[in-house]
Amino acid sequence: xxxxxxxxxxxxxxxxxxxxxxxxxxxxxxxxxxxxxxxxxxxxxxxxxxxxxxxxxxxxxxxxxxxxxxxxxxxxxxxxxxxxxxxxxxxxxxxxxxxxxxxxxxxxxxxxxxxxxxxxxxxxxxxxxxxxxxxxxxxxxxxxxxxxxxxxxxxxxxxxxx
Numbered sequence: 001x002x003x004x005x006x007x008x009x010x011x012x013x014x015x016x017x018x019x020x021x022x023x024x025x026x027x028x029x030x031x032x033x034x035x036x037x038x039x040x041x042x043x044x045x046x047x048x049x050x051x052x053x054x055x056x057x058x059x060x061x062x063x064x065x066x067x068x069x070x071x072x073x074x075x076x077x078x079x080x081x082x083x084x085x086x087x088x089x090x091x092x093x094x095x096x097x098x099x100x101x102x103x104x105x106x107x108x109x110x111x112x113x114x115x116x117x118x119x120x121x122x123x124x125x126x127x128x129x130x131x132x133x134x135x136x137x138x139x140x141x142x143x144x145x146x147x148x149x150x151x152x153x154x155x156x157x158x159x160x161x162x
Contacts, residue, residue, distance in 0.1 A: 003104045006135055010126045011102035015070065015092040018078035023068055023092050029130050032065040032155065034148055036123040036138075037105050041073045041081035041091075045141045049121075050081070052145035054088040059149055063156045065125075070094050072119060123148050125155055 004010070014024040025033065036053060038046045050069060053060075060067040070092045073081070078091040092099070100106050100119055109118040123144065125134040134151045138144040 004124075004132055004135065006132050008132055009130055010124070010132050011099070013099040013102055015094050015099060016075055017068070017090045017092055018075055018082055019090055021090075023090070025126065026130065028066050028126070029128065031128050032063070032133070032152065033126040034060055034065050034067045034123065034152060035070055035099075035103075035126065036068075036145075036148065037070045037100060037103065037119060038121055039071060039119045041071060041077045042084070045121075046071070047081075047085060049138065049141050049144060050087050050089065050091075051085055052142070053148075054086070056145050056149050057088040060152065063149075063152055065152055065156075068092055070099055072097055072100060125152055127155070 010025060012026040014022060017023050038049055040046050053069065057067055067089050069089050072095050073093060074095055075093045078093055082091060094100050097106050105120045105122055106117060107120050109116055121138040123136050124132055127133040133155050136147060136151060
């Protein structure tokens with residue numbers, strides 16, 4: 001699947017959330033959605049990223065945005081992870097990589113000379129109209145949640161054209 005670009009319609013998907021509910025992107029039309037895709041529950045970087053998003057969950061909500069973390073881990077894994085760290089953000093389970101692949105994030109990666117397929121840590125702001133507004137790859141994990149919050153503030157602050 002080719003990479004998504006800003007301005008295109010976001011691919012619709014439906015995934016279960018760790019709180020027992022279901023998240024369907026198309027049902028969120030009318031307000032912005034911030035999706036952050038991360039590789040694995042309870043790894044160091046993913047823990048730090050989820051804690052930072054959780055610390056800012058209220059600020060995202062104050063801007064009218066729905067915030068959801070997505071990884072290929074199971075609901076059971078998400079539940080343990082969320083409880084262990086007191087995470088405030090709902091986590092979507094995507095073990096079949098439906099959303100991950102639709103968003104073009106399952107790619108060949110290299111680590112210490114070894115190649116493998118994996119998730120490219122990336123976050124998206126989906127506008128109230130369902131279009132991709134911003135795509136930000138997490139080049140540094142620490143500070144990524146704040147970068148997304150600032151991007152959302154800038155987007156929400158824009159005046160729609162008349």
